[in-house]
Amino acid sequence: MARPSRPSEEYEDEVLDNEDGDVEEGELGEEEIDGTSAGGEELAAAGETEDEEQEDEEEDAQPWTGLNRLPEREDILDMLNELRGEGRKQLTVLLLGKSSVGKSSLVNSLLGEAVARVQAFKLQADTEITTTVVRQVAVGNPEMDGFRLKLIDTCGLEDPEAGDTVNLGALSKIAEDVRGVGIDVVLYCDRLDLYRVDPLDKAIIDAISQTFGRGIWRRTVVALSHANLVQTPPGTDYDSFVNGRIRLIRGAVRGPLFFRPSLPVALVENSETCPVSAESGFRVLPDGEPWLVALVSQLVDVAAARRRPYKYHPRLSSKPSHRFRWLLPVAIAAEVLFYRRFLRPRLDNNQRRVEREEDRVWALRGQQRRALGLHPPHRPDKEAAWRLEQMYDDD
Known part of the structure; x- marks a missing residue:
């Protein structure tokens, strides 16, 4: 099955963003380096333990048994095979976002098995800040067997006990937990069935930029859950509502001047009530798009577009006193x-x-x-x- 096409209006948006991104790559090269492969010292130090980390990942990886239960199995394998053909052995995805936006449910949907505990809030003391799941393909195909999918689930980034503010302690702990880990793609999760980007959303986006460096958004896919909208607000249809929601989120992430990452968007519906295509058996959205295939396609595209994975280092944090120190x-x-x-x-x-x-x-x-x-x-x-x-x- 061919990769699903995106709505025309959104696709044009993405093409323009990519063109802007090309300009930005040249004009903001220093920041891009800081956001991805900056610091020869850090990369060299990370390279010394890279073999060790990969061996640990191979030992910790469990067979991806849930893959065989996914109707989209063959399409997912075909797309992952593109990365395998480029010499990649693993796809690592970091999930970030508020509570109740479907991060853990999305992990279960991607793997086809209930591996992440789904709960409304993940800020309690008895829950972990990060939960890592590694699955290894074992389908009897020597070309694909051994390829690993690593998903890093995280707690919600808001702190309701402090008055709906950013939980900077949790965000800092997430950064420390993934320190030295090669991140291919970031999934920033939010809900489609909301009507605005509130101040807390903007504060969380700014906190992510300050912690991981603004360049992290260049390898980010926005996942909007609860996408099976049966009824849209009066005066709108499904496509216009989706495009409006996408514009709001992209506008909150993109900064002034030349900072315009493409921010591809994938619509997600983790509920068991999601409609199923009678022909393919794939889970589809109201516009007929098979959302799981489209999501994996976005992940593979972003991972393939980046030569090296992102590795967090505290030096990459966008502190005002350090960020533009080289310009003095x-x-x-x-x-x-x-x-x-x-x-x-x-x-x-x-x-x-x-x-x-x-x-x-x-x-x-x-x-x-x-x-x-x-x-x-x-x-x-x-x-x-x-x-x-x-x-x-x-x-």
Whole structure:
């Protein structure tokens, strides 16, 4: 089965975003490096233990038994085989978002088995901040057997006990838990059946950017759950409502000027009430799209577009005092150049104009006094004039 096509309006949006992203890659190269493969020292240090990590992953990986229960099995294997053909041995996905947006349910849907505990809130003390699940393909196909899918589920990033604020402690713990782990794709999860991006959503997005670096959004797929909307708001149809919701979320993530990551969007419906196609048996949305196939397609596309996985390091955090530190010498040099080329010549010209005006005034006074038969005025020298100015300034 061919990969599903996206709605025309959204596809045009994505093409434009990718074009903007190409410009941004060149203009914001430093930040892109910080967000992905920055720091030769960190990469070298990570490379020393890379073999060890892969061996541990192979030992911890369990057979992906739920894959055989997925109607979309063959299509998923075909798409994962694209990564295998590029020499990839594993696809690692980090899920981020608020509570009750379907992160754990999405892990279960992707794997076809109930491996993640689904609960309304994951901020209690007795729950883990991150839960990692690794599954290994074992379908009797030597080309695909051994390929691993690693999903890192996380707790909700809001702190309702503190008044609906960002749980910065949980976000910091997530960052430490994934430190040194190669992240191929980030799934930022939210709900489709909401009508706005509230201040808490924007605060969470900003906190993710500050913790992982803004470049993390270039390898992010937005997953919108509860996508099986039976009834849309009055005056809208399904496609217009979806496109409006996508624009709101993209607008909250994209910054000013050149920061415009493409942010592909996948619609998700984890409920068992999701309609099933009579022909293929795939779970489909109201627009007929097989959502699980479309989601995996987005994950594979983003992973294939990035040469190296993202590895978190505290140095990548977007702290205001550190983020643009490398620009300080450039700014100082620009100020010196501006002073010498533009400001100083104008100050000198202004000083010469003032001196010429003073000479003209004193000459006029001399003419007036001579006309009255008086002695010429006594013009103080520069030192005396300066002392008089100081005297008058003190008064």
